[in-house]
Amino acid sequence: METLDTLILSRIQFAANISFHILFPTITIALGWVLLFFRLRFAQTADGKWMSAYRFWVKVFALSFAMGVVSGITMSFQFGTNWPGFMETVGNIAGPLLAYEVLTAFFLEAAFVGIMLFGFSRVPGWLHMLATFLVAFGTTVSAFWIIVLNSWMHTPQGFEMIDGVAHATDWWAIIFNPSMPYRFAHMILASFLTVGFLIAGVSAFRWLLGDRSRDLRAALKVGVSIGAVLIPVQIFMGDMHGLNTLEYQPAKVAAMEGNWETQTNVPLLLFALPDEEARENRFEIGIPNLASLILTHHADGEVPGLNDFVAEDGTVLHPPVAKVFWSFRVMVGTGLAMLLISWASVWFMWRRRALHEGRIAGHWMAVEGLPKPILFALVPMAFSGWVATLAGWYTTEIGRQPWLVQGVMTTDMAVADVAAPLVLGTLITYLAIYAALLVAYISVITYLARKAAKGDDGRAIDMDHSGKAGVLAITPAE
Amino acid sequence: MLPDFTNPADWLPWAFASLMGLSILVYVVLDGFDLGVGILFPLAVPEDQDKMIGSIGPFWDANETWLVLAVGLLLVAFPQAHGMILTALYLPVFIMLVGLILRGVAFEFRAKARDHHKRLWNRLFFTGSLMTALAQGFMLGLYVMGLDQTLATYAFAMLTAVFLAVGYSFIGSTWLIHKTEGALQLKAVRWGRESLWGVVLGIGAVSLATPLVSTRIFDKWLSFPEVIYLAPLPILSGLLIVWLWRMLRAMPFADDRRSWLPFLVSTCLFTLAYLGMAYSFYPYVVPDRLTIYEAASAPESLFIILVGACFVVPVIAAYSILAYVIFRGKATALRYD
Numbered sequence: 115m116e117t118l119d120t121l122i123l124s125r126i127q128f129a130a131n132i133s134f135h136i137l138f139p140t141i142t143i144a145l146g147w148v149l150l151f152f153r154l155r156f157a158q159t160a161d162g163k164w165m166s167a168y169r170f171w172v173k174v175f176a177l178s179f180a181m182g183v184v185s186g187i188t189m190s191f192q193f194g195t196n197w198p199g200f201m202e203t204v205g206n207i208a209g210p211l212l213a214y215e216v217l218t219a220f221f222l223e224a225a226f227v228g229i230m231l232f233g234f235s236r237v238p239g240w241l242h243m244l245a246t247f248l249v250a251f252g253t254t255v256s257a258f259w260i261i262v263l264n265s266w267m268h269t270p271q272g273f274e275m276i277d278g279v280a281h282a283t284d285w286w287a288i289i290f291n292p293s294m295p296y297r298f299a300h301m302i303l304a305s306f307l308t309v310g311f312l313i314a315g316v317s318a319f320r321w322l323l324g325d326r327s328r329d330l331r332a333a334l335k336v337g338v339s340i341g342a343v344l345i346p347v348q349i350f351m352g353d354m355h356g357l358n359t360l361e362y363q364p365a366k367v368a369a370m371e372g373n374w375e376t377q378t379n380v381p382l383l384l385f386a387l388p389d390e391e392a393r394e395n396r397f398e399i400g401i402p403n404l405a406s407l408i409l410t411h412h413a414d415g416e417v418p419g420l421n422d423f424v425a426e427d428g429t430v431l432h433p434p435v436a437k438v439f440w441s442f443r444v445m446v447g448t449g450l451a452m453l454l455i456s457w458a459s460v461w462f463m464w465r466r467r468a469l470h471e472g473r474i475a476g477h478w479m480a481v482e483g484l485p486k487p488i489l490f491a492l493v494p495m496a497f498s499g500w501v502a503t504l505a506g507w508y509t510t511e512i513g514r515q516p517w518l519v520q521g522v523m524t525t526d527m528a529v530a531d532v533a534a535p536l537v538l539g540t541l542i543t544y545l546a547i548y549a550a551l552l553v554a555y556i557s558v559i560t561y562l563a564r565k566a567a568k569g570d571d572g573r574a575i576d577m578d579h580s581g582k583a584g585v586l587a588i589t590p591a592e
Numbered sequence: 593m594l595p596d597f598t599n600p601a602d603w604l605p606w607a608f609a610s611l612m613g614l615s616i617l618v619y620v621v622l623d624g625f626d627l628g629v630g631i632l633f634p635l636a637v638p639e640d641q642d643k644m645i646g647s648i649g650p651f652w653d654a655n656e657t658w659l660v661l662a663v664g665l666l667l668v669a670f671p672q673a674h675g676m677i678l679t680a681l682y683l684p685v686f687i688m689l690v691g692l693i694l695r696g697v698a699f700e701f702r703a704k705a706r707d708h709h710k711r712l713w714n715r716l717f718f719t720g721s722l723m724t725a726l727a728q729g730f731m732l733g734l735y736v737m738g739l740d741q742t743l744a745t746y747a748f749a750m751l752t753a754v755f756l757a758v759g760y761s762f763i764g765s766t767w768l769i770h771k772t773e774g775a776l777q778l779k780a781v782r783w784g785r786e787s788l789w790g791v792v793l794g795i796g797a798v799s800l801a802t803p804l805v806s807t808r809i810f811d812k813w814l815s816f817p818e819v820i821y822l823a824p825l826p827i828l829s830g831l832l833i834v835w836l837w838r839m840l841r842a843m844p845f846a847d848d849r850r851s852w853l854p855f856l857v858s859t860c861l862f863t864l865a866y867l868g869m870a871y872s873f874y875p876y877v878v879p880d881r882l883t884i885y886e887a888a889s890a891p892e893s894l895f896i897i898l899v900g901a902c903f904v905v906p907v908i909a910a911y912s913i914l915a916y917v918i919f920r921g922k923a924t925a926l927r928y929d
Contacts, residue, residue: 177700183653184696190663195682198675201667206893209668213897216657216664216903224657225911228650230916236918281890422774530679540686547690551697558704 119534121526124196129511131188133504134548136184140503143257143302144309145175146250148315148336153246157239163482165327165355167336170566171313172561176231181555183224188544196537199528204519207273209287218255254302261301266293267519268510269362280522292362296355297510303348304506307452308499310340314459315496316563317487318513321481325567331481335463338492341456350450353408359510360409363520364418365431366513367589369438371405372398376419380405384443388435393421433515441508448502455491459484499554600895604886607898608669609877611664611905617866621656621763621859626652628764630695630721631757632783633714640776641714645699647771647923652699654912656692668879669894670887673877680739681731688727722757729756729794734804736869738879753796758790763862766854769843771923777851781843784854791858792833795865795902799826801897802872806880809872825868832861 149168156164190212193201202209229237229245237245272287273280282288314337320330360367372388372395373380381400388395406415423432466483518525595606626648666672678685694716702713705742733749734741765787768780803810813822836857843850875883888894 119683138723159892177697177704179653179702180625181694183656184693187656187660187692188658190667191668191678191689194663194674194678195685198671199680201674205668205671206890209889209895210900212664212891213668214900215663217900217908220652220660221657221904221908221912224654225908225915227653228915231649233918279890282893282896285896439667449662534680536682540682543686543690547693551693554697554705555702558701559704562704 120530120532121321123534123537124529124532125139125525125540127537127544128192128196130541130544130548131185132193134544134552135185135189136503136507137500137552138178138185139253139257140305140308140499141178141312142175142243143181143253144340145171145178145303145312146246146253147306148309148340149175150243150246150250151256153243157243162262163328165195167333170329170562171333172231173310173314173562176227176408177555177558179223179227181551191382196530196532197528199523200518203527204273204280204525205314206279207224207266207270208263210282210285211259211266211288215256215259215263215560219259223252226247226252231272237467237560254493257301257305258298260264262291262294265297266291267512268297269293270519270522270545275522280500280519292476293355293358299351300348300355303344304499306340306344307348308503310337310344310456310499311452311492311495311499313337314341314456315492315494315498316559318484318492319496319560320563320567321484322489322493323567325569327566327569330566334481335479337447338459338463341452342460345453347451349453352449353444359408359513360418364512365420366433366438366510367409368418368420368423369433369435369513370399370442370509371409371417372435373405373417374420376416376422378406378414378416379403380409380415380417382408383439386439386440390435416474420551427450430517431546433513438509438513441512445502445505445509448498448505452495452502455488455495459488460493463486509532593913600887600891602885604891604894604898605669605884607893608665608888609874609884611901612665612669613659613866613870615662615665617863619662619678620866621657621862622655624760624862625763625767625855626655627695627721627725628760628762629768630717630764631725631761632764632768632780633718633721635775635783638778640772640779642925643772643776644768645702647768649699650919652696656696669889670825670877670884670895671889673882673884673887676878676882677727677735677739680741683733684727686728688724688731691720691723691725691727693720697726716759725757725760726753729782730799731752732756735879736798737805738773738881746922747912748797748801752794755794755797757910758787759794762787763855763858764789766858770851770855773922777844781840783784784843785837785840785850788833788837791861798865799868802869806872808880812872829861829864829868832864836861 149171151159152164152168155161156168157265226245227244227249229485233245234242266288269292271291272284273282275281292415296404313333317330317334317337356367356370368374371380372383372386372396379402381398381402382404383395383400385397385399387397388560403413407413408418409415409417414472420432420435424430460479463479463481463483467477467480468484469480514520516524516526518528593601597603629644629648633641633644657720663674666677698713698720702710702717705713730749730753733752734745736752737748762784765780765784769777769784772780797917803813812818836854839854839857843854866911875885877884877887
């Protein structure tokens with residue numbers, strides 16, 4: 115019992131740490147590129163609104179970056195403190211991938227983020243733009259290596275086992291393993307959607323507080339447009355990723371669909387309570403044939419069932435069904451809400467573009483066009499990207515269980531022999547700190563938005579078109 | 593000490609041990625000074641506190657990255673040792689991580705939160721810095737004690753925890769001497785004088801305890817003729833300490849000349865002490881239990897990392913130096929412009 119408790123507690127601890135961590139890279143990966151966009155637009159147009167937008171969002175970036183760094187350091191220790199078996203078995207593969215992440219990405223971000231944040235008036239414009247680019251590039255490269263390793267754990271190849279230890283035989287195959295391109299694209303798009311809705315939501319909040327500044331309008335349009343353009347791409351990419359999973363991890367797909375028996379004409383379940391004891395669903399509501407259609411592109415296509423993944427001795431080799439089933443539905447539901455709200459926003463802003471205050475030719479959209487209910491809906495959607503991203507990761511990671519590395523090692527093979535109370539104690543402390551930090555993070559963003567809405571953060575007091583003199587008007591405490 | 597360079601299974605672990613050792617040393621000096629500034633933080637008046645933050649603000653991210661590199665190298669090059677050491681140090685590692693989280697976020701939050709929350713973040717910044725330093729000192733002590741967990745080794749680790757925290761404050765004050773001026777600089781000089789004892793006792797305690805705990809290490813240092821070759825190490829360290837002490841009594845010099853010197857000399861001192869430790873423990877990565885050769889990953893995996901490291905580490909060094917050059921000179925309160 116002792117080891118089981120340690121196993122479950124260690125899993126919860128790892129899940130807590132990595133869930134908390136992923137929130138912040140999800141923001142910084144895309145926000146880095148959006149900031150580069152603001153910065154380049156400023157260089158191009160010399161319009162101070164872009165620099166004001168840059169300076170507001172760079173604070174959010176700094177905050178998110180710091181949260182990402184410190185929670186990332188925690189991750190690098192978790193392997194040793196709680197999961198020594200992982201590196202002992204697949205360290206020859208995971209090691210170089212993690213090493214390349216630190217070497218190529220982590221230092222790049224860390225060194226240039228200082229110049230990006232505090233260097234505007236200290237370095238020439240091109241160097242500041244370069245630093246912003248390198249930070250954005252670094253976060254993306256960092257995501258690449260982590261996704262490579264994670265994907266390899268789902269679809270391992272390019273190695274051989276010698277005495278129970280994995281040895282690399284083909285690095286190209288390891289890096290470009292079958293699920294990597296889909297997972298990477300899915301995650302990068304998730305990051306952009308998270309940032310699009312964060313920017314749109316915070317901007318809508320400022321708008322509702324009465325802020326009518328030009329940088330706010332620009333940011334709101336950029337945020338909503340990112341959401342509206344990328345959400346269909348993401349849905350398409352998610353579908354491709356799902357087909358890839360069907361090929362390599364059919365048990366995961368079976369759990370996502372709540373499908374117990376391998377059969378044709380499988381319905382898409384909108385609601386069900388999967389019961390693993392009885393091995394059936396309760397209270398099913400579904401759309402006939404739709405799951406078969408989505409997964410095989412034929413209404414009578416065959417979809418694998420969970421019962422195929424039970425060994426003869428009764429050992430269950432498929433993931434916990436209800437968790438995967440519901441995580442998947444939360445992700446898809448959030449995605450659909452994103453689609454609805456971003457398209458409605460764009461449509462209203464375009465339809466009523468004539469409302470633009472002091473209308474200038476060339477404005478495609480007017481923030482004035484947004485009806486109040488949509489503005490109110492955008493505010494809670496600010497963190498919808500987090501919900502969808504976490505739900506998506508839970509789907510894929512819980513969906514890999516009981517495997518840690520699919521087909522190679524199970525999760526319980528890797529856990530450290532640490533006393534359960536010790537794991538529990540540290541887990542509770544982590545959770546308390548994370549909860550407090552999340553509250554602090556969201557309230558500081560709210561506070562920054564309120565302060566900006568009141569116009570007392572020194573924004574654009576005399577932004578002239580040279581772009582340099584005016585921006586010095588900012589309070590020293592910031 | 594040198595490996596057989598014709599045999600990859602021999603020189604690759606050695607190369608990685610050296611690289612990891614270098615990362616730890618760079619981390620101890622760089623994050624040492626910014627943790628030290630954090631520990632000294634409550635001693636300054638509020639206006640000076642913003643300058644203290646300004647003196648480390650652009651650097652701390654990159655400084656902490658050396659810790660990730662060091663742990664990362666331990667993880668990827670010596671996975672067995674990584675598991676053994678970190679499982680043994682479970683609690684201090686946890687305390688260090690909580691400390692790093694608190695100070696890292698307090699950094700950002702204190703600059704952005706509303707004024708009446710700033711005091712809370714200031715306090716957390718100090719607490720986080722102190723927790724991190726104490727936890728690292730505790731780990732150092734336990735490591736020196738061969739990772740044995742008894743009351744006596746805990747007591748020793750408590751001592752090294754205090755010494756390391758004071759030692760970090762010392763290198764932090766030498767950094768502040770370079771980065772500040774006026775009243776704050778005078779204070780930093782005084783803090784430097786008042787915390788030098790931590791460095792002296794810390795180096796002394798580790799140097800005395802290490803050979804007493806392990807007869808292997810005792811023989812490495814005190815058999816003839818090694819004792820002659822090694823004599824310059826303690827002698828040089830002693831001279832540096834005396835030099836630092838004399839300098840700190842006379843500082844700041846006229847026209848702020850040589851304000852960088854105390855930091856440089858302390859870095860040399862930390863390096864010497866570190867080299868001594870490295871000599872003691874080599875070739876073991878887990879003291880007297882696991883050598884770097886027994887713990888190493890497969891040579892082909894190590895090789896592929898090394899290829900990357902050879903290209904990337906010089907670039908990292910270059911842009912880290914670039915950041916220090918751009919933010920050279922006396923620190924001011926940080927601004928996003």
